Amino acid sequence: MTDRPLVLSNPRSERxxxxxxxxxRAARERSGRFLVEGPQAVRELLRYAPExxxxxxxxxxxxxxxxxLLPDRxxxxxxxxxxxxxxxxxxxxxxxxHGPRLAWCTEQVISAMADTGxxxxxxxxxxxxxxxxxxxxxxxxxxxxxxxxxxxRDPGNAGTVLRGADAFGASAVLVxxxxxxxxxxxxxxxxxxSLFHLPVSVGTPVPELLRACxxxxxxxxxADGAGGTALPDVDLAGAHAWVMGNEAxxxxxxxxxxxxxxxxxPIQRAESLNLAMAATVxxxxxxxxxxx
Amino acid sequence: MTDRPLVLSNPRSERxxxxxxxxxRAARERSGRFLVEGPQAVRELLRYAPExxxxxxxxxxxxxxxxxLLPDRxxxxxxxxxxxxxxxxxxxxxxxxHGPRLAWCTEQVISAMADTGxxxxxxxxxxxxxxxxxxxxxxxxxxxxxxxxxxxRDPGNAGTVLRGADAFGASAVLVxxxxxxxxxxxxxxxxxxSLFHLPVSVGTPVPELLRACxxxxxxxxxADGAGGTALPDVDLAGAHAWVMGNEAxxxxxxxxxxxxxxxxxPIQRAESLNLAMAATVxxxxxxxxxxx
Numbered sequence: 001m002t003d004r005p006l007v008l009s010n011p012r013s014e015r016x017x018x019x020x021x022x023x024x025r026a027a028r029e030r031s032g033r034f035l036v037e038g039p040q041a042v043r044e045l046l047r048y049a050p051e052x053x054x055x056x057x058x059x060x061x062x063x064x065x066x067x068x069l070l071p072d073r074x075x076x077x078x079x080x081x082x083x084x085x086x087x088x089x090x091x092x093x094x095x096x097x098h099g100p101r102l103a104w105c106t107e108q109v110i111s112a113m114a115d116t117g118x119x120x121x122x123x124x125x126x127x128x129x130x131x132x133x134x135x136x137x138x139x140x141x142x143x144x145x146x147x148x149x150x151x152x153r154d155p156g157n158a159g160t161v162l163r164g165a166d167a168f169g170a171s172a173v174l175v176x177x178x179x180x181x182x183x184x185x186x187x188x189x190x191x192x193x194s195l196f197h198l199p200v201s202v203g204t205p206v207p208e209l210l211r212a213c214x215x216x217x218x219x220x221x222x223a224d225g226a227g228g229t230a231l232p233d234v235d236l237a238g239a240h241a242w243v244m245g246n247e248a249x250x251x252x253x254x255x256x257x258x259x260x261x262x263x264x265x266p267i268q269r270a271e272s273l274n275l276a277m278a279a280t281v282x283x284x285x286x287x288x289x290x291x292x
Numbered sequence: 293m294t295d296r297p298l299v300l301s302n303p304r305s306e307r308x309x310x311x312x313x314x315x316x317r318a319a320r321e322r323s324g325r326f327l328v329e330g331p332q333a334v335r336e337l338l339r340y341a342p343e344x345x346x347x348x349x350x351x352x353x354x355x356x357x358x359x360x361l362l363p364d365r366x367x368x369x370x371x372x373x374x375x376x377x378x379x380x381x382x383x384x385x386x387x388x389x390h391g392p393r394l395a396w397c398t399e400q401v402i403s404a405m406a407d408t409g410x411x412x413x414x415x416x417x418x419x420x421x422x423x424x425x426x427x428x429x430x431x432x433x434x435x436x437x438x439x440x441x442x443x444x445r446d447p448g449n450a451g452t453v454l455r456g457a458d459a460f461g462a463s464a465v466l467v468x469x470x471x472x473x474x475x476x477x478x479x480x481x482x483x484x485x486s487l488f489h490l491p492v493s494v495g496t497p498v499p500e501l502l503r504a505c506x507x508x509x510x511x512x513x514x515a516d517g518a519g520g521t522a523l524p525d526v527d528l529a530g531a532h533a534w535v536m537g538n539e540a541x542x543x544x545x546x547x548x549x550x551x552x553x554x555x556x557x558p559i560q561r562a563e564s565l566n567l568a569m570a571a572t573v574x575x576x577x578x579x580x581x582x583x584x
Contacts, residue, residue, distance in 0.1 A: 040563070156448075164569060169560035197561050232580070265576070266583055268461035269489050271332070273572075277456060280569045281576050284557070288524070291558055 008057070008105040011112035019057070019125055023115035025181050032128050034183035037119040039066040044193025045124055052126040057105045057113060062121025069122060070102070115185035128183060129196060133209070136172035136201035137216050140239050144171035145286040146218065149179040150206045150255055151246035152275065158182060159190020160276040161244065161283075166194035168287030174209050174241070175202045210258045213241045220259040222251050223282050225272040227262030231282065234263055236289040242282045247275050300349070300397040303404035311349070311417055315407035317473050324420055326475035329411040331358040336485025337416055344418040349397045349405060354413025361414060362394070407477035420475060421488060425501070428464035428493035429508050432531050436463035437578040438510065441471040442498045442547055443538035444567065450474060451482020452568040453536065453575075458486035460579030466501050466533070467494045502550045505533045512551040514543050515574050517564040519554030523574065526555055528581040534574045539567050 010016065021027035022035040033054065036045045039062065045053060046069070056069070063070055105113075113123050140146055147165045152158050158180045165173050175182055182188075182202055188195055204212070210220055219240040243259055245251030256262055265273060265281050273281070302308065313319035314327040325346065328337045331354065337345060338361065348361070355362055397405075405415050432438055439457045444450050450472045457465050467474055474480075474494055480487055496504070502512055511532040535551055537543030548554055557565060557573050565573070 160566065160569065163566070166561045167559040167565055167569075192563055192566075194561075232583075266579075267459040268579065270455055270459035270486050271484055273459055274452065274455070274484075276568065277452065277459075277572045280565075280572045284573050284576075287558075287560065291524075 007060075008103055008109045011106075011108045013109075016109055016112050019113040019123070020115075022125065023185055025184070028128075028181065028183050033125050034128060034188065035113070035115060035185050036124040036126055036188055037114050037116055037122075037185055038189065039069060039120055039122050041188060041191075041193055042122050042124045043069055044196050045126055048193070048196035049126065049129050052129050054125045054127060055101050055103060056122065056124045057103050057110060058123075059105055059107055059110055059121040061107070062110075065120075066122070116189055129200070130182070130202045131199045133174065133201045133204050133212055136174060136199040137212060137218070139171040139199050140216065140218055141171070142217075142239055143237065143290070144239055145236070145283075146170055146172045146174055146213070146241045147279065147283060148174045148176070148206075148209055148213070148220075148241050148243045150176050150209075150243060150251065152179045152244060154247055154275075155180055155184045155186030156190050157247060157274075157276045157279075158184075159187045159192075159194075161279045162187070162191040162200070163194045164276075164280045164283045166191075166197045168283040169290060170198060170283060170286070172199040172201065174204070174213075175200065176206045176209055177203045178206065206255055207258065210241075210243070210255070219261075221282075222256050222259040222262045223265075223278050224251055224256065224262040225264055225278070227264035229261045229263050231263055231265050231285055234261065234285075236286045240286070242279065242286070244275060244279055299352075300395055300401045303398075303400045305401075308401055308404050311405040311415070312407075314417065315477055317476070320420075320473065320475050325417050326420060326480065327405070327407060327477050328416040328418055328480055329406050329408055329414075329477055330481065331361060331412055331414050333480060333483075333485055334414050334416045335361055336488050337418055340485070340488035341418065341421050344421050346417045346419060347393050347395060348414065348416045349395050349402060350415075351397055351399055351402055351413035353399070354402075355396075357412075358414070408481055421492070422474070422494045423491045425466065425493045425496050425504055428466060428491040429504060429510070431463040431491050432508065432510055433463070434509075434531055435529065435582070436531055437528070437575075438462055438464045438466055438505070438533045439571065439575060440466045440468070440498075440501055440505070440512075440533050440535045442468050442501075442535060442543065444471045444536060446539055446567075447472050447476045447478035448482050449539060449566075449568045449571075450476075451479045451484075451486075453571045454479070454483040454492070455486045456568075456572045456575045458483075458489045460575040461582060462490065462575060462578070464491040464493065466496070466505075467492065468498045468501055469495045470498065498547055499550065502533075502535070502547070511553075513574075514548050514551035514554045515557075515570050516543055516548065516554040517556055517570070519556035521553045521555050523555055523557050523577055526553065526577075528578045532578070534571065534578070536567060536571055
């Protein structure tokens with residue numbers, strides 16, 4: 001084993017194939033792991049969820065371009081021993097005594113592992129970071145707000161909503177079992193690290209999600225282009241949830257019926273706002289109330 | 293010629309190739325025409341810019357699914373004469389005495405013409421709809437607002453900003469010569485018709501755009517994540533322009549220096565908002581002030 005190459009260079013190796021397989025939902029569900037691609041997302045992963053990191057794969061060029069990716073600056077050049085070595089973590093890692101394992105790779109290997117076009121020389125494999133629903137709801141308290149994704153299917157939209165929830169100070173994001181997988185590499189990329197910043201709960205059926213919110217006294221606000229309550233008229237001071245529907249057909253009548261209000265954003269022209277725009281406006285409104 | 297087939301069926305014909313070529317910028321610039329794909333965008337084109345329509349290509353199935361696409365309901369089935377015939381317009385078409393010409397096609401022909409994956413059986417060819425800069429600025433008056441795209445490169449972002457400008461009541465959209473072509477089929481699709489709803493000016497260099505705004509007394513507000521003025525502190529009552537930068541590197545220092553204020557959206561966490569989110573929040577804020 002000491003004669004192994006210092007740098008992973010075979011893009012068709014079993015190991016590379018196993019990492020690349022995490023681009024598919026089945027492999028993620030089987031393994032409980034997911035892919036994080038690109039320097040910005042990997043940096044946020046290492047900073048906010050170091051205990052979840054299993055392995056960081058990177059090229060020497062990427063290590064030089066993004067020195068902050070390496071927990072231990074003293075080892076910023078490729079190792080001379082094995083391809084993989086434990087590293088000290090920059091932040092406390094509750095579940096382990098050491099930091100993420102690094103493996104040096106060629107550009108070809110990184111490209112073969114990545115789902116997206118341009119991982120910029122670095123990908124990581126991490127254990128899933130979602131939390132139980134009760135834990136996510138605990139974060140809301142009496143004056144927080146959350147966003148509920150009921151049937152959001154587009155990875156870019158889901159990622160943008162997570163990013164907005166993070167930016168505007170939401171307490172958590174609740175994703176139903178009928179929405180896109182938040183560990184889809186396109187979602188992870190679109191969140192630009194927000195997936196690691198706030199509690200995210202996944203996999204609960206919509207009625208159960210709404211019931212759980214209601215039991216905690218969280219007011220359910222349906223974001224609905226045809227809603228009878230205009231956004232400026234909604235009291236956003238107390239605990240509330242923004243319930244977002246599907247990109248094409250919005251919220252199902254049964255779901256709307258379970259909400260406390262159907263809220264529309266006043267618009268002048270245009271057919272309607274798209275899901276990401278509507279979520280951005282609603283979350284910004286909730287965040288603005290809390291800033292004052 | 294009377295023996296021609298009633299329905300265009302050869303996806304490799306010269307005519308289909310000429311339409312498909314409009315997916316490329318060079319062909320659009322040479323011809324002054326662009327492609328509009330899908331029932332929603334074509335419907336908005338026919339309603340708001342009927343004089344620009346040169347030809348509507350559609351399948352019989354699409355005509356049945358979307359009867360509103362046909363200006364004259366009495367002719368909603370494929371013609372029995374030639375493949376192309378003039379139709380009366382639903383709305384006055386200032387420049388012509390008749391409505392758009394229709395050509396019936398097979399699904400294969402529509403797919404071969406379209407740039408995007410799912411034109412749903414209908415595409416149109418139209419003359420460009422942008423207006424001279426002075427005309428776009430005339431629409432602003434003393435209390436309107438506009439959005440200036442300086443170096444926006446992603447078609448989805450440009451389309452979303454156009455849609456937001458439309459939704460929140462902007463007077464016009466000004467697109468610099470360094471931004472993505474608004475006639476790119478992906479932009480057209482992302483605007484979902486907004487391109488036809490409000491005056492859009494294209495092709496002016498950034499400094500000239502900003503100078504023209506300033507000469508009209510339009511206050512220049514740079515949307516800038518690091519901006520020193522917080523959005524809630526900005527007076528949005530008078531005429532103003534939201535100046536948006538590039539997705540990756542924002543606004544150039546020279547452009548920032550030409551603006552009256554650099555405005556940031558207060559955020560709690562997350563690195564920054566993406567361009568479409570920031571534009572949505574800023575345009576919504578400007579629209580909200582005007583609604584009160």
